[in-house]
Amino acid sequence: MSMLAELVEVVIGVDTHKHTHTAAVLDARTGAVQDRATVDADPDGYAQLLSLAERRSGLRAWAIEGTGGYGAGLARHLADAGELVVELDRPKRPARRAGAKSDPIDAERAARDALARTRLAQPKTGPERAALQMRLTARRAAVEAAAIAQQQLHAMVITAPETVRARFRGQNTPAMITTATRLRPTTASGDVEVTTALAVLRDLARRIRALQAEATGHETAIRAIVRSWRPDLLALTGVGPIVAATVLTAWSHPGRCRNDAAFAMxxxxxxxxxxxxxxxxxxxxxxxDRQLNRALHTVALSRPRYDERTRAYADRRRTQGKTDREIKRCLKRYITRELYRRLETPPQPLDAA
Structure with missing residues (x-):
C-alpha cells in the first residue's frame, strides 16, 4: 500500500481539544512546516482551517487526532466539504527528554505520523452509526450505574438494623429491590437509624428501577435502528441487538477495513x-476495540449452545489436541470473518416471518 506522502502534496495535522483545534500544514515531499493556526472548535473555526489549507495548491489530506471525540465536529465538516481525512487513533509520541510539549508540536507530530503510515484509517461516519454509538454509551452507563446501586443495596441491607434486615433475609436481588421499593419510612419508632435505613434503601431501589427502565428504553431504540439499517445481522446465531450495534459502530461503513484480517486486528x-x-x-x-472484542466473545459463548455446526467444529478441534480456550479463540476469529463478509455485502432484509 502506498504511503500518504506518495498520494498527496500537503498534509494538515490537527491536535484537537474541547474548545480549540491547532493545525500544522506540512509539505508532504519535504516535511517542512508551511503554516500553523489555532482556531475555535466551532463552524467558524472549521472554515478558518479550510481557508488555511486552500492557500496551498495541490492534493491535500487531513490527519486528525480523536475523530470520534473532540475532533468529531471538524471531521464531519471536512467530510461534507469533500476533504480526505485520515484518522489517528494513537499517534506515535517520542520520549520528550527536553519536555517538548505543545499543541503546535502535537499537530506537527500528527502530520508526520500520518506521512509515515502505510495503513491509513478512515474516520467512522454515518448517522445510524452515530445514533447507535450514543445509545450504546448511554445504555452502558445506565447498566453500570444500576449494578453499582444493587451492590450498595446489598451492602446496606447487611449493615442495617435487624428489624430492617429481617425483611430481606432469604431474598434474591430482584425480590430485594421489590421489597425496598415498598418500604415506608416513619419516625414513629423514634429510632433514627431505622428510619434512615428505610429511606435510603427505598431511594436506592427506586434508582435501580429507573436505571433499568432507562437501559431497556435504550435497548428498544437500538433494536429499532439495527432493524432499519442492517436487519440481516440479527439472523445470525448469537447476534442480538446489542452485539449487532457494537459491531456496526466499530465497522462503520464499507471499505473502512480493507479486509477481514484488518477487521480482526x-x-x-x-x-x-x-x-x-x-x-x-x-x-x-x-x-x-475491546467493546467489539467483548461482543464477539458473547457470540462465541452462545454458538456452541445453539448451533450444531459449531459444536461439531469444537469436537473436531478437541480431537486435534486443542484446548477449549484455544477453540474459543479460533471461533472468535471465524466469527469475525463471517461478520466482516456479511457487513461488506448489501444488507438483506429479514424474512417477513
Missing amino acids: LAGTAPIPASSGKTVRYRLNRSG
Whole structure:
C-alpha cells in the first residue's frame, strides 16, 4: 500500500481539544512546516482551517487526532466539504527528554505520523452509526450505574438494623429491590437509624428501577435502528441487538477495513505471531476495540449452545489436541470473518416471518 506522502502534496495535522483545534500544514515531499493556526472548535473555526489549507495548491489530506471525540465536529465538516481525512487513533509520541510539549508540536507530530503510515484509517461516519454509538454509551452507563446501586443495596441491607434486615433475609436481588421499593419510612419508632435505613434503601431501589427502565428504553431504540439499517445481522446465531450495534459502530461503513484480517486486528481477534527459530507460536491479541472484542466473545459463548455446526467444529478441534480456550479463540476469529463478509455485502432484509 502506498504511503500518504506518495498520494498527496500537503498534509494538515490537527491536535484537537474541547474548545480549540491547532493545525500544522506540512509539505508532504519535504516535511517542512508551511503554516500553523489555532482556531475555535466551532463552524467558524472549521472554515478558518479550510481557508488555511486552500492557500496551498495541490492534493491535500487531513490527519486528525480523536475523530470520534473532540475532533468529531471538524471531521464531519471536512467530510461534507469533500476533504480526505485520515484518522489517528494513537499517534506515535517520542520520549520528550527536553519536555517538548505543545499543541503546535502535537499537530506537527500528527502530520508526520500520518506521512509515515502505510495503513491509513478512515474516520467512522454515518448517522445510524452515530445514533447507535450514543445509545450504546448511554445504555452502558445506565447498566453500570444500576449494578453499582444493587451492590450498595446489598451492602446496606447487611449493615442495617435487624428489624430492617429481617425483611430481606432469604431474598434474591430482584425480590430485594421489590421489597425496598415498598418500604415506608416513619419516625414513629423514634429510632433514627431505622428510619434512615428505610429511606435510603427505598431511594436506592427506586434508582435501580429507573436505571433499568432507562437501559431497556435504550435497548428498544437500538433494536429499532439495527432493524432499519442492517436487519440481516440479527439472523445470525448469537447476534442480538446489542452485539449487532457494537459491531456496526466499530465497522462503520464499507471499505473502512480493507479486509477481514484488518477487521480482526480492530477486534483484537487476530493472533499475534511470536515465533522464534524453529518454534512457531502465537500470543493473545490484547489490543483493538475491546467493546467489539467483548461482543464477539458473547457470540462465541452462545454458538456452541445453539448451533450444531459449531459444536461439531469444537469436537473436531478437541480431537486435534486443542484446548477449549484455544477453540474459543479460533471461533472468535471465524466469527469475525463471517461478520466482516456479511457487513461488506448489501444488507438483506429479514424474512417477513
